[in-house]
Amino acid sequence: FVGDTGYQFLLSLNPLINFFRRRFGLGYWSLSAYVKQRVKDAVSFIGKFEAAVVKYAQRYRVEAVLCGHIHSVSIREFGEVSYYNCGDWVETCSALVEHFDGRIEIVCKPGAGTLVPNARSAPVAGPFA
Template sequence: MMTSTHYRTLWISDTHLGNRNTQADHLLEFLQQHTCDTLFLVGDIIDLWKMSKKGHWPKSHQAVVNHVITMAENGVRVLYVPGNHDPFFRKLVGHRLGRIEVHEEYVHTLLDGRQLLVLHGDCFDDHIAHSRVLFWIGDHAYETIVRLNRWLNQWRARLGKSYWSLSGFLKVRSKKAQHFVQQFEQKAIAEARSRGLDGIVCGHIHQAKLEEVDGVLYINDGDWLESCSSVVETQDGTLQLLHWATAHQQRVTLPPKVTKKPRPAFSS
């Protein structure tokens, strides 16, 4: 019998459903084994960019959508914050897709009272040099690397080996990629600080991270093309970054603060 872990909050982004290279099977498995009170979909959930060029919508992608809809119907609060690959949904900001709320951005209050700005992150692109070149080698080359990543891991699975990210391996060895990521992180942290908030949750750059920088939380929930990662808030307020495909429970953890009084669960 499948067991599940229940969380206060779950953040996922950059699932890129509709893209042939997305890890939809891993994502569905993850959602089936991780329930929550609140689910944030932090942009690039359905890759309308890719689908406009060449449609790809297998049963596994529809199964993920159906599962999220069922979660919402069963009482999970689901908030959709669109990104640059699903910009159509920004036209629906302030409305609902069935039981799913659509927001341009959102301020979420953790159990310990800290407030986090939740947005996709593409709003920082105009402030980063060469950001139009996807990460460091451009959109087409990036897609090629991700495709090779998919083929490589199909081969590894047949040999009984665990998932390994080729694209992640290459990115950490590229100075240009790391410079781009550092610029993005700095802009995100500065945005949270300028608003007087305690941190920020975003996606967009496909580089998962959970850390505190000079008193500001920087949280990137990664993606489901490469890292298969998500961020969760446990019932006691602990924040965890989960890398699902690599070790099924590989974690980076930040405990809750104890110095602030709890506030209501949500604020707009």
């Protein structure tokens, strides 16, 4: 829903952008197509990153990998390998927590949970609360 709404908004900007481009003697350019391609590139990068990490983990027979820094929070199973990515505290306000029983869960700052699927809000200590 959000993606579709954003895409429709970008489509609505195309005529205005191209009006000004014509005024400056430039050809047609689609903002919506540009953004759509960039999103596809980002999704492709994340998929390739996850596949490479899991392949490496399988080669060395590890049960799980914990990654971060690509701003894509995730807990997934790839065959016998558990993949954990903590996301980031800047855009998604997400983190991973390990419970005393060994479960690992995605949590996010209260009020930011709608940005991260399958996450729950957790109390945050410190200056960010």
